[in-house]
Amino acid sequence: MTAPRRPGRRPGSADTRGEILTAARRVFAEKGFDKATVRGIAREAKVDPALVHHYFDTKEGMFAAAMKLPISPDEVIQLLVEGPREEIGERLVRLLLRATAAPETREPMIALIRSAMTNEQAVGMFREFITNALLFQVAGRLGVPHLRIEAAFSQMFGVIMGRYVLKLEPLASASEEELVELLAPTIQRYMGG
Amino acid sequence: MTAPRRPGRRPGSADTRGEILTAARRVFAEKGFDKATVRGIAREAKVDPALVHHYFDTKEGMFAAAMKLPISPDEVIQLLVEGPREEIGERLVRLLLRATAAPETREPMIALIRSAMTNEQAVGMFREFITNALLFQVAGRLGVPHLRIEAAFSQMFGVIMGRYVLKLEPLASASEEELVELLAPTIQRYMGG
Numbered sequence: 324m325t326a327p328r329r330p331g332r333r334p335g336s337a338d339t340r341g342e343i344l345t346a347a348r349r350v351f352a353e354k355g356f357d358k359a360t361v362r363g364i365a366r367e368a369k370v371d372p373a374l375v376h377h378y379f380d381t382k383e384g385m386f387a388a389a390m391k392l393p394i395s396p397d398e399v400i401q402l403l404v405e406g407p408r409e410e411i412g413e414r415l416v417r418l419l420l421r422a423t424a425a426p427e428t429r430e431p432m433i434a435l436i437r438s439a440m441t442n443e444q445a446v447g448m449f450r451e452f453i454t455n456a457l458l459f460q461v462a463g464r465l466g467v468p469h470l471r472i473e474a475a476f477s478q479m480f481g482v483i484m485g486r487y488v489l490k491l492e493p494l495a496s497a498s499e500e501e502l503v504e505l506l507a508p509t510i511q512r513y514m515g516g
Numbered sequence: 517m518t519a520p521r522r523p524g525r526r527p528g529s530a531d532t533r534g535e536i537l538t539a540a541r542r543v544f545a546e547k548g549f550d551k552a553t554v555r556g557i558a559r560e561a562k563v564d565p566a567l568v569h570h571y572f573d574t575k576e577g578m579f580a581a582a583m584k585l586p587i588s589p590d591e592v593i594q595l596l597v598e599g600p601r602e603e604i605g606e607r608l609v610r611l612l613l614r615a616t617a618a619p620e621t622r623e624p625m626i627a628l629i630r631s632a633m634t635n636e637q638a639v640g641m642f643r644e645f646i647t648n649a650l651l652f653q654v655a656g657r658l659g660v661p662h663l664r665i666e667a668a669f670s671q672m673f674g675v676i677m678g679r680y681v682l683k684l685e686p687l688a689s690a691s692e693e694e695l696v697e698l699l700a701p702t703i704q705r706y707m708g709g
Binding site: 436437439440441446449450453454458469470471473474476477478479480481482484485488489490491492493494497501505506508509512513 | 629630632633634639642643646647651662663664666667669670671672673674675677678681682683684685686687690694698699701702705706
């Protein structure tokens with residue numbers, strides 16, 4: 324048996340994934356999304372970078388897991404590019420409404436947004452993640468100008484804030500179908516369909 | 517000379533308006549927008565209710581002044597109902613972009629939204645103000661369903677947050693014209709024009 328390089332940490336122990344995520348939250352908060360690296364997070368968690376890669380395929384996926392987000396950018400992008408282009412508005416609206424419908428999946432996302440609204444460090448991290456990992460990826464895959472993607476983001480961001488944070492009625496209790504009818508044509512238009 | 521009923525307060529003194537606004541902020545924060553009354557604010561400011569009315573025509577106007585908002589609900593409603601119905605989307609987008617363009621007028625509004633996002637008392641006050649004093653008034657005047665007005669609000673709320681709090685690029689540096697072109701048709705559609 325070789326002596327462990329980092330005493331007290333067993334690679335692959337029951338809690339390793341949790342320890343990596345705790346380290347990831349610290350590193351993302353400190354460095355922002357762009358400057359954080361898998362290597363830096365591994366160092367912070369005192370594990371081998373290969374182990375981080377074993378648990379998380381991408382930095383984006385690790386961020387989504389660390390922030391307990393209901394969906395990862397990869398899933399959003401996958402869902403948007405699959406299926407007919409003329410139904411992309413409806414697909415996006417349904418995806419976001421479903422991802423935020425249950426408090427368990429919604430609350431971590433709201434917590435991240437709240438901290439971005441009130442904390443300079445958190446806003447930088449959130450901005451980098453939203454633009455570079457999500458919006459610009461979608462824009463690139465679909466060939467849509469960045470400003471149009473951000474108009475679509477603004478609409479859905481406003482709806483989720485109005486529904487779950489400000490709790491405006493009747494928005495807060497509107498059904499998925501009512502909201503799809505209202506919002507899908509807006510998103511469709513921005514996405515150039 | 518009659519003895520002042522409230523020693524230490526001269527009605528109409530240089531600072532009376534400021535004292536009324538300070539009292540209004542306390543009362544709105546404590547009671548919310550709906551339950552706050554001119555009488556209650558006058559009592560808190562230790563002045564006659566008639567004096568409050570002398571400075572502020574309406575509770576809505578007093579709220580806007582107390583929160584240092586760049587525009588009052590009366591002005592928004594006035595502007596929306598005046599002019600051609602088929603240009604209402606453009607009028608609203610321009611109004612909100614102009615009202616938030618300068619930091620002096622924008623910052624108090626952002627501060628109010630920030631506190632609404634993070635504080636239960638503030639969110640109640642903000643929700644009551646936004647719905648009862650603003651959105652439902654506009655909806656009533658224009659005969660537009662409440663859900664559609666809130667969809668329009670969500671779009672503009674998201675744009676202002678994306679532009680000035682999250683500072684997403686290219687949204688943050690987009691020109692008024694670019695944003696009008698993108699957003700006015702959305703608002704127009706919600707407002708049923």
